[in-house]
Amino acid sequence: MKKKNNEAAPAADQGLFGALLPPAPAKKSGLLSFSYSKMSLYEECPLKYKFKYIDKIKEEPKFYFAFGNSIHTALEFLYSVKAPPFPSLEETLDAFRRDWNAKSYLEKGYRTQQRSDQDYEKGAAMLKAYYEHNQARFKPPFLVEYSTDVEVDGLLVRTISDRIEHLGAGEIAIIDYKTGKDVKRQPLQLYMYQKINEMDPRLKEKLAETYGLRVSAVKVRQLLYYHVPTLKEYPFPRADDKEIGSFWDRVLGVAESIKGLKFDPTPADQACSWCDFKSLCPAFFGGHPHPAGQPSASTENIEALVDRYGQLKEKMADLQAQLDKVAESIAGSARDGAEYDGSQYTAQVKKSSKWEFRDREAVITVLNKFNLYQKALSLTLTGITNVLESDDLPDEARKKLLEQAVKRTATEIKVAKKEGLI
Ligand code: SF4
Numbered sequence: 093m094k095k096k097n098n099e100a101a102p103a104a105d106q107g108l109f110g111a112l113l114p115p116a117p118a119k120k121s122g123l124l125s126f127s128y129s130k131m132s133l134y135e136e137c138p139l140k141y142k143f144k145y146i147d148k149i150k151e152e153p154k155f156y157f158a159f160g161n162s163i164h165t166a167l168e169f170l171y172s173v174k175a176p177p178f179p180s181l182e183e184t185l186d187a188f189r190r191d192w193n194a195k196s197y198l199e200k201g202y203r204t205q206q207r208s209d210q211d212y213e214k215g216a217a218m219l220k221a222y223y224e225h226n227q228a229r230f231k232p233p234f235l236v237e238y239s240t241d242v243e244v245d246g247l248l249v250r251t252i253s254d255r256i257e258h259l260g261a262g263e264i265a266i267i268d269y270k271t272g273k274d275v276k277r278q279p280l281q282l283y284m285y286q287k288i289n290e291m292d293p294r295l296k297e298k299l300a301e302t303y304g305l306r307v308s309a310v311k312v313r314q315l316l317y318y319h320v321p322t323l324k325e326y327p328f329p330r331a332d333d334k335e336i337g338s339f340w341d342r343v344l345g346v347a348e349s350i351k352g353l354k355f356d357p358t359p360a361d362q363a364c365s366w367c368d369f370k371s372l373c374p375a376f377f378g379g380h381p382h383p384a385g386q387p388s389a390s391t392e393n394i395e396a397l398v399d400r401y402g403q404l405k406e407k408m409a410d411l412q413a414q415l416d417k418v419a420e421s422i423a424g425s426a427r428d429g430a431e432y433d434g435s436q437y438t439a440q441v442k443k444s445s446k447w448e449f450r451d452r453e454a455v456i457t458v459l460n461k462f463n464l465y466q467k468a469l470s471l472t473l474t475g476i477t478n479v480l481e482s483d484d485l486p487d488e489a490r491k492k493l494l495e496q497a498v499k500r501t502a503t504e505i506k507v508a509k510k511e512g513l514i
Contacts, residue, residue, distance in 0.1 A: 122510070123248040124347055128284045131346050138349065139357035143369040146355075151368040158200035159211050160271040163320060164237075164254065165191040166219050167269060171236045171255060178230045181223045185216055218271075218320055225323045234258040234302060240292045245340075247347055251288045254318075262299060262307030264289070265314040275319045279328040282315035283339045286331055351508040371397065374404050423503035439507045446502040447477045454496050462489040 134141040143149045169187035170179055179187075192215070197208035235256040242249050255267040266285045289295055295310045317326040331339070357375035370376045426432065428443035449455050455476060458464070464479050479485060480493050 123243060123246060124351060125250070126247040126343070126347060127250045128281045131284075131343060134346050134350060136363045137358045137360070137367070138355045139373060139375065140363070140367055140369060141350070142355040143372060149369065149372070153199060153201035155201035155207070155211065156272065158195065158202075159215060162188055162191040163215055163218065163271045164269060166215075167222075167254070167320075168237050170223070171233050173232050175232055176230070181220060184219060184223060188215060188219055221323060222320055234264065235298065240288065240294060242288045242291050244288075244291060245344060245347075246351075247343075249284070249288050251285050253285055253289065256289070258299065258303065259313055262296075262305065262309065263311050263313040264295075265316060266312060267316045267318055270317050270319045271321065273321070275317050275324070275326050279315055279317075279331070280339055282317070282328055283331045283336060284343070286312040286315060287336055287340065348506060352506045374401065374408065419503065419505055422505055423501070426503070426505075434510075436510055437507045438510060439505050442504040442506075444502050444504070445499055447473070447480060447497045448500055449473070449476060449493075449496050450498065451496055455493065458489060458492040458496070461492075462486060464489060 130141065130145060133144065144151065166184050166188035170184045173179070189212075192212050197205045200208060202208040202211070233255045235253065237252060237254060238256055239250065239252045242251075253266050254269045257265045257267065259265055266282065266289065268282060268285070290310060290312055292310075296307060299305045299307060299310065312330045315328040315330065318324075319326065357373055359373075359375045364370060364373075364376055367373070367376070422432075422439070422441065423443070426441040428441065431438060431440050459476075459479070464485075476493075480490065480497065485493075
């Protein structure tokens with residue numbers, strides 16, 4: 093049976109790393125293989141994304157994925173019927189047990205057999221409650237664990253919908269099961285399902301095959317998270333064009349950053365505490381504290397890691413210097429808005445003006461003198477630039493700030509590899 097694999101990164105069943113990967117889609121030239129879980133991981137930490145999806149470094153198994161997968165497998169089994177009768181509760185629990193026993197407790201990511209057995213009991217009780225709560229309204233769904241890959245905007249986007257119900261006249265409801273402690277209320281993952289399923293030509297064929305119904309388009313009418321542990325439903329109406337549009341802008345922003353090979357680490361306690369790549373990560377060892385509850389590296393390890401850290405820092409500094417030099421040369425000769433073609437990469441060049449401030453203390457003095465400190469919100473370049481460029485800034489304050497400011501040309505170079513999936 094297929095495994096759940098594109099769940100978002102929830103708090104407790106932490107889709108931080110995405111679950112077991114589905115078979116890789118057929119490679120299509122120039123398309124970036126994408127999914128909601130990839131996007132969440134990139135937004136959580138670009139370097140973590142790189143370690144997982146680009147460098148393909150293997151992670152430790154996670155028990156919360158094993159648990160969620162076995163629950164999904166049992167529900168898939170329960171709903172994989174074309175017509176009643178449905179499997180009995182015992183048969184459904186058997187499906188859960190088979191999937192659970194297919195791996196040892198260590199392979200599932202548990203530290204002890206006992207913890208694994210406790211979760212098995214918890215999962216069986218959860219499924220029993222689900223069965224009894226929903227039995228009266230069981231009806232054969234339109235599709236179960238429906239996986240599709242759709243090409244859009246240079247991406248090959250994969251979604252796997254846990255269950256799709258046909259509501260009539262080509263309108264559907266998409267249901268996504270959650271098995272962690274909380275449900276993320278944000279429906280963004282469901283927006284991805286809406287967009288991709290509505291673009292998927294196979295869904296129309298499936299409607300024709302299943303119900304003999306021919307429609308010009310499939311439309312999502314309802315989106316739903318079903319939280320299995322509490323039997324609670326979190327319904328959302330279909331997203332309107334504006335919501336989908338802004339969500340899609342975010343998707344394209346992430347995709348652009350991935351294509352532009354932007355993989356700077358963004359350390360944060362929670363993300364780092366669940367991260368298997370700490371020993372490889374310069375940001376984590378670069379002063380970021382070990383999050384509580386995580387074991388520290390052993391002393392003998394630390395010596396080796398100190399050396400590795402030093403070597404990587406040196407390498408990074410060297411690479412950064414080379415990168416800056418090349419970027420400077422490109423910036424010097426490229427035209428604003430132009431696109432350039434190398435043999436392996438293409439680059440788009442965008443130039444803009446930006447302010448730099450020479451003396452931080454002097455800037456603070458000016459802001460305080462004119463009661464502008466609050467207006468800057470924070471002493472970031474953006475905050476101070478906003479103050480400087482605001483229309484209602486008193487002339488004298490502008491003059492004082494300009495004494496500390498230098499206007500430079502910033503050049504943004506977006507590169508993309510020409511061929512092959514990243
Ligand atoms: S340790 Fe933290 S900063 Fe480093 S890759 Fe992992 S999540 Fe990112």
